[in-house]
């Protein structure tokens with residue numbers, strides 16, 4: 001096996017897997033390095049994470065919080081990364097998210113690209129990940145240049161009843177875009193069998209459009225793609241001038257190896273990508289590779305999320321519940337504008353609401369919702385490493401006031417609906433220890449200013465000629481939408497740039 005490739009991609013999740021898939025057709029020699037292995041297909045895939053399968057799909061790692069206390073992060077080091085466990089809710093950010101947004105706790109910064117500039121890659125990601133959705137239901141969404149490739153996943157009867165009711169009350173409910181291989185018009189052709197949930201579980205029948213199945217596996221038979229699993233990248237080394245990454249240091253099955261690439265793409269997830277850059281400090285890059293700005297590891301974000309339970313009068317028989325979304329509180333707005341009905345028109349942007357599957361631990365009448373607020377990039381919310389190269393995550397949540405207001409609006413919405421639904425006091429408050437890092441993002445943000453960003457607009461490190469970062473680290477802000485589709489779309493964008501660059 002050669003040790004020299006045109007492109008070395010580190011990490012096979014939403015960013016790295018999608019980027020490798022984008023590059024593969026170019027015929028360039030690609031090496032995909034993945035720390036984990038393929039996730040086993042077994043009955044446990046569908047068992048509750050609270051049951052006998054507890055922790056089975058959480059990879060072993062130890063991180064530390066700001067006070068130096070160790071914790072086990074809920075990370076998933078598999079081919080496909082966190083998408084093996086994700087809920088496959090594949091929504092776009094709203095156009096406003098690409099601009100500067102004023103929040104209760106400060107500013108969410110503008111991107112170096114507008115929504116309209118980014119939109120074509122959303123379409124490509126939606127086709128690649130087979131997203132089921134419907135444009136035009138939610139007034140906060142941006143323009144679209146193509147319809148979704150498949151119709152949305154239909155609401156089950158109770159969820160449909162809630163949607164109709166909220167529609168009458170002016171809350172503009174919409175179908176959540178989902179990356180699942182469900183064909184309701186032709187059930188025999190459908191891979192998805194509408195089981196309990198996708199969120200938090202691997203899919204036993206391989207019906208979830210994750211980065212493993214959609215992006216990586218189709219590459220394995222290609223002669224120009226080499227994939228190594230159990231291959232943890234520990235360090236990047238540069239030429240004496242510090243301008244090019246010349247060697248990728250790997251620990252594979254416990255053995256040290258080195259690989260070279262004309263281009264190196266880091267996509268190990270927001271915390272691990274920052275960790276690798278910080279570990280790669282050298283004389284030329286004393287604060288960490290590509291870290292002349294001191295921004296590597298900073299601006300860590302995750303979403304503020306609260307799972308809230310409402311109680312109905314009848315048992316909730318819904319199996320596949322994650323189909324209904326409400327963005328009526330997503331944007332701040334002018335209450336005097338007549339088009340702003342119901343929730344529209346408040347001082348702060350509050351976030352999004354989605355239905356969730358009913359957990360077996362809840363009452364049979366329970367209907368579960370997730371309330372998600374935007375987390376702001378704060379320099380002090382950051383990843384650092386200690387002398388033993390262990391990552392430390394300092395994090396304090398932002399916009400808690402907005403989360404409280406969203407909960408209040410949610411209660412008002414329930415009370416205005418004609419359905420007998422009342423909020424239960426059972427609220428799952430987000431975990432503040434740093435262990436809840438499902439939506440980790442922002443540690444190597446892109447931008448035009450070298451002093452405040454790590455990457456340029458093509459996601460190339462400002463200070464290096466051949467190093468790119470293409471996972472959720474690049475995000476300058478996260479909105480109140482899951483980051484997966486935006487990370488996939490960006491990986492396609494960066495991949496296309498690399499195809500052009502490599503000629």
Ligand SMILES: Cc1cc2nc3c(=O)[nH]c(=O)nc-3n(C[C@H](O)[C@H](O)[C@H](O)COP(=O)(O)OP(=O)(O)OC[C@H]3O[C@@H](n4cnc5c(N)ncnc54)[C@H](O)[C@@H]3O)c2cc1C
Pocket residue numbers: 010011012013014015016033034035036076077078079080081082083085086087088089090091199200201231232233234267268269270272276438439440470471472473481482483484485487
């Ligand atoms: C339970 C759960 C539910 C979620 N649901 C949703 C959802 O419904 N919608 C949504 O938008 N988002 C969701 N997310 C978040 C989404 O999965 C992530 O935002 C997305 O996967 C991030 O992509 P990434 O490329 O940054 O990281 P990942 O997809 O995690 O990929 C990183 C990859 O790098 C590998 N790696 C790490 N370190 C190294 C190393 N040193 N060397 C080599 N490889 C390395 C990892 O093993 C992994 O494969 C969910 C996440 C979880 C955990």
